[in-house]
Amino acid sequence: MTTDASGRGPEIEKQTHPAVILAVIGVGTFLSAMANSTVSLALPSISAELHVQLSSVSWIMLSYLLTTAVLLMPAGRAGDLWTHRTTYLVGFLIFFVGSLGTGLADALWLLVAGRIVQGIGGSLLLAAGPALLTTSFPAAKRGQALGMVSTATYVGLTLGPPLGGWLIALGGWRWVFFLNLPISLFLMVLGWRFLPRLRLDRKRPFDLAGTAALLFGLPFALLALVEGDKWGWTSPWIVGSGLLGLAVLTVFVLIERRHTTPVLDFSLFKSRIFSGAVLSALGNYISLFIPLILLPFCLTEGLGGSTATAGMLLMAQPAMMALSATPAGWFSDRIGTRPLAMGGLLVLSVGLLGLSTIGAGTPHWAAAVWMGVVGLGTGVFVSPNSSALMGSAPRDRQGVASGVMALARTLGMTIGIALATAIFEAAGGTTGHPWNEADFLAQRHAFWVAAAVSFASVIVAGWGNRKKA
Incomplete structure (x- = not known):
């Protein structure tokens, strides 16, 4: 199949039903999210075994995110030129290799190296998934499809922490990475069987x-x-x-x-909808990842919970995201993206302010409640915002748009982790011991910054999403 006269790019083969593609991508995101969500929960165990502080062990997260951030744009463009199916399958193969190496590592530098390999595979997966969906569904159903995949992601994130806590308690932190091995193999087989094969115009040069x-x-x-x-x-x-x-x-x-076929087409940013969606997504993930990096330490070292208990409490955030993502996508197809994107970020700000009240005497259930509010806000925001971003890009630039969306997410996660670590340690917080009041105060400062970033993103979302996308 070749590019049509309108220049819209390749189209999905007729015999491949969009629902089948949605199912494959949905299962893939569910299982991948479940496996990846266990990593942050393993950080305290890795820190204790390798005798390293938060600033060092955080590189287990940062190395993956930085690698993904660097490669997302080339991965998205490669998908536009060489098919998103190919990038999706190769991504899982590389992710498998990285997971095996990380699980076998016995030093921090080997863990980081394995995570870098995982990040190479992850960049291909993150760029290919949304592009496969948006080229398969009409605009009237785009938000709902993206919402359903977001729900699959958040269900995986919900199940991941308790599963990770159980794996760590039973066999140690290495099994958090070994879990990826059968999942990657299964998804490679599933993608090979069901994802559409495209015939592309390969005359366009790679940048x-x-x-x-x-x-x-x-x-x-x-x-x-x-x-x-x-x-x-x-x-x-x-x-x-x-x-x-x-x-x-x-x-x-x-x-x-x-360049005639750039890795990053800057003309996309001429659209205020596209630019606003990218910037508000960046702010959302900065705000979200500040508590996600600190709370595992707070719940175990600060509030005295076990790793398994922390995993159960952290379920509240992705569970609420799972419950809200699909309805938010459905409503965005009918009322537009702006009110949902702004409302979701506002709810996120409230949840982050609630988390800032956590202290030595805070009951575990209160932390779970506020994480649920954070999850509700993010769940309402993500699907409408993703629909606005992808819908504002031409069909033959869906891979690039998908790469930009994933890059905003990954950069937000990276900046959030860096900010959490920097603010916590600059304010006098330390890990590796039972927390005192200074540690809780340092965490409070980080959560205040997260809330401020989230509230600023409300304004950006309102500026960008002025009309139905």
């Missing part, structure tokens, strides 16, 4: 120069952002890394503006 500039510049810029607080913002390493990253990224922008 090698832009890809090289992005792969070289973005890691240096992100390294300065993540390690600035630890190494010192005036450190020659941080200043040099930041300036080098910005210089190469400037070259990247110049290349992209001249």
Whole structure:
């Protein structure tokens, strides 16, 4: 199948029913989310076994997110040129290899290396999934389809923490990574059997120069952002890394503006809907990941719960996301994306302020309630915002749009983790011992920042989503 006269790009084969594609992508996101959601719960156990502090063990999360962030745009463009089915299947194969290496690692650097390999596979998966959906469903059903996949993601995130707590208690933290092995194999078989094969126009060149500039510049810029607080913002390493990253990224922008098939099509950002959706998604994930990195330590070291108990309590957030995502997508197809995106972010802000009240005497159920409010806000926000973003991009740029959406999410997660660590430690908080009042106060400062970012994102969402997308 080739590009049509309108230039809309390749179309899904007629015999592949959209519901089948939705089922395959939904199962994939459910199982992947379930496996990945156990990693943060394993951090206290890894920290204790390897005798490293939060600032070091957080690289187990950051290495995956940074790798994914760097590769998302090339992965999205590769899907547009070489089929999203191919990138989806190769992504799971690479993810399998990384999971095996991470589970076998016996040192922090080996764990980080395995997570980098996982991130390479994850970038392909994150770029391919939404593009497969948005090229399969009409605009009138796009929000509902994305909402259903979001629900599958959040159900996986709900089941992941208790499963992870059980695995860690039974066999240790390594089984959090070994869990990915049968899941990846199963999904490779499922995708090979059911995802559509496309016949693409391969005459369009891949942007090698832009890809090289992005792969070289973005890691240096992100390294300065993540390690600035630890190494010192005036450190020659941080200043040099930041300036080098910005210089190469400037070259990247110049290349992209001249290339006929760029990795990142900056013309997409001329749409206020697209730009607003990207920026509000970035703010949402910054706000969400500040508590997600700190609460496992708070619940175990601060409130005295077991790892299994912490896993059960953390279920509240993805459970509420799962309950709200599909209805939010359905309503966005009928009333537009703006009120739901703004309302969801406002609810998220309230939940984060509630989490900031946690102290030494806070009952476990209160933390779960506030995490439920956080999950409700994010669940209401994500599907309408994703629908607005993907719907504002041309059909032959769906891979690029999907990559931008995933990049905003991944950068938000990365910045959120970096901010949580920096604010917590700068305010005098430490981990690896029963928390005292100073540790709870340091966490409170981090949650206040998260709430402020979320509230600012409400304004951005209102600016961008001025009309039904």
